[in-house]
Amino acid sequence: MIDFPFAMAVFPATGNFGFSREPIRKIPGNQAGKKRLIFYPACGFVFFRVPVVLHGAYAGIGIHCPRENSVGNIIIVGFGSAGYAAVMAVKRADSRAAVTVLDPKHEDLMHPCGLPYALEGHVNSDHLVQSINLHRMGVKKIKAQALRIDGGARVIHARVDGDAIEVKYDTAILCTGSVPYVPPVKGATETRDSGLFTLTNIADLERIRARIKTAGAAIVIGAGAIGLETAVALKEYLPSVVVLEMKPQVLPGVLDPDMSRLVESYLESIGLELKLSTTAGEILSENGFAGVLSGGDRLEADMGILSAGFRANTELARLSGIEHGDDGIIVDESLATSLPGVYAAGDCIAGWSVIDGKRVPAKLATCAYKQGTTAGLNAAGKRAVYRGTAGTFVTKIGALEVAGTGYTSGTAEICGYETVSGKITSNYLPEYFPGGSEVSIKIICDRASGRILGAQAIGERGAAERINLISMALEFGVSAGEFGRVELAYCPAVSEVHDPVFKAVEFAMRRMAR
Template identity: 30%
Template sequence: MKIAVIGSTHAGTAAVTNMAQLYPEADITVYERNDNVSFLSCGLALYVGGVVDDPQGLFYSSPDKLQSLGINVKMQHDVKNIDTENKTIEAINLVTGEEVIDHFDKLVMSTGSWPILPPIEGMKLENVLLAKNYNQANTIIERSKDADHVTVVGAGYIGVELVEAFELAGKKVTLIDGVDRILNKYLDKEFTDTVESEFKERGIELRLGETVARIEGTEHVEAVVTDKGRIETDLVIMCVGFRPNTDLLKGKVDMLANGAIKVDEYMRTSNPDILAAGDCAAVKYNPTGSHTYIPLATNAVRMGTLVAKNIMQPTVKNVGTQGTSGLHIYDLNMASTGLTETSAEALGINVKSITINEKHRPEFMPTSENVQLKVSYDPATHKILGAQVISKADVTQSINTLSVCIQTGMTIDELGYVDFFFQPHFNQPWNFLNKAGLAAGR
């Protein structure tokens, strides 16, 4: 059996590592256009901000490790064409320029995603940078040394983490987003208001509800012009989102409108000899039951592992995802899973929500912090559909618990009586998750 894998970040690395162990007789070849594998891009802002001293800690594998497993590793090889009928791959060695033609019995697409490049004037000016991979992170670090004013475009996870990193480094920082609040894909307004207040108190300029019209400069960037004004700046980081890297299979397998590859519960595409995993693929989103594009490292690693389990024959089903994620900004810890009221409204789904505000430990303890928890559920069936939490205390693991509740179909009423331990160092006699269920019952 000859298996070809295109791309080796989270999903690709998980797939080839597991396949090498499960099928030692298989001929496995991985094609990677970069000079590294397994970069943890979720640690990019920590690296840029100097929290991570040794960047090697952001890699959990290497070409040498993969080769030691018996995998044929073709680094800095860019795949240019896939012939799905004849099962051949055409690639270019980016170092030598040599053309490589290979064949496969099974193909794994783990090509990931790439930052969205908005079609605006000035994108090619020097110091207009992207934030995705290791090489881009190094460029940001180098260029930001001499920058006084940094402008970040896009208020998702990576954008707000970079804003924090640059502010802590003493830079003047502006954050621009076309939506009227930050982190709108992950948290409802009452949660993002808290983070925005923290940013404003630290002197970060928020330009929300503004659209970038153009970027000005001669050779270097000099200013960002929005539909509401002009911001003079030395450095621009574009973080407006990601698109799946799937052009190689366009028209050859079923995809969502944005190009994300549809896969079944065994990670197979509409072509049974092609499997897909990671940011290039759509996942089953349990709160709605539909295919959804959710580019997260956790999803990618699970999907890559499932590809290995199922590539020879369907064996282990994908249980789906809730899109669970977390974030630490300054001294605020926040996390979410499933539907927010904002995302539910955008999808035309009716939800009810209950919000709990309380201390995370008994008041007789020397310290206790406020916890804000919001749980959303189906008003007809009472099944839990989503949850959000924010606190200076790290109670984010509660969202992992609620992710399991969504996945297993638990109701908000049942949540009120789930068995949680009590210990004054950690929580209250009635856990705040219980209290959400009890309050919804009332």
């Protein structure tokens, strides 16, 4: 909540006071017809230009600190990867822009991708929380939960510590992120945080750590990247960790089955038990989580991790009449929503593929950052276009790097392509040089055009850097033949003279020529 006496202390006494002529609307907590007090600092520097109507202790008081800028008030709702990128983009475009962030978190930034590694002990969890000196950039942050947007009045209704506020905007960017998906399984809601956990924030991490101290066995529901990262972390502490996955493979949707088998073999080699094509029919409860009932089998455990994916957080959009679907808020290439003056970026939007524009899930921090940048530039009056995502990802599961980009063979065929692929396993260093290891690479191409559609790579080292090369090829529509002409750096201590990625591409080309 903005403290008016504090505002008077901060701003120089050279300011001018006055009352706005228009009464504020009647909202619970306000007195009818109360005028809005406006303070205009006359000093050379100005902090913010954000009209805020507060309710409660300072009911009806609005603090309006105007400044000259070309873009008006930009309000950013949510401060994760997309929100942060949006702030930086706006300020780079116009350092004098008036920017306010509405976000309910206590901390500024929290890096959720690091949570499984903090659980495993590779990183200090305190380092996952980052303080950003927003005030030094002229950005105001209000610890508020946005509730609804009135597009006609260009007002965001929000709540701060139980008090209702209104924040006026000229343009707004929704960066509301995603929320963990809790499947409609009997017992899941009842045991949530009573032995059954998600891993999305520091509080979740601390609860899991506390439970581990008295646990002997755990069940992880979901074999996506976060589920597998968490399962490997739990194996550091517990003798028994079981992973349930309803699909017949781990990392479904991002790896082809032949590549996922490499990951499955590794997971089993380090002692994880995989139960694929297995659903959790019921969560067992005895004063908290006690296990899972699946297909008549009773799997007992002391704790469970629910890692069934994430869903776009579209609640604010829904309540504001903004067009959205099950996969997120509908936006155009500028990331504008159906509500004039409102953009959206990050996990909350419905993404599309850079390959052909088809809808694809894109809940990745890298995507969110680029989308936030695009939305921020457009909100600041520039012209930026978001072309789509390649879905480029990497995860570190124990000792393995697992990376991918673009379409899997299965997804490409669903999208109408006739695919041909090339897969090889090769050392990324010359055989005579010590310290190398094998990396397996699969390249997927369109048979008709030769265009590269996707790739996957797995190895102890070198998977991510090779997938990053293929990601660039996807961005520019490069064919396998064109990619083969690329020249890479070589030194026997670093790389092979004929890189494994070229071997996979050449294999795909030979198969296309048949």
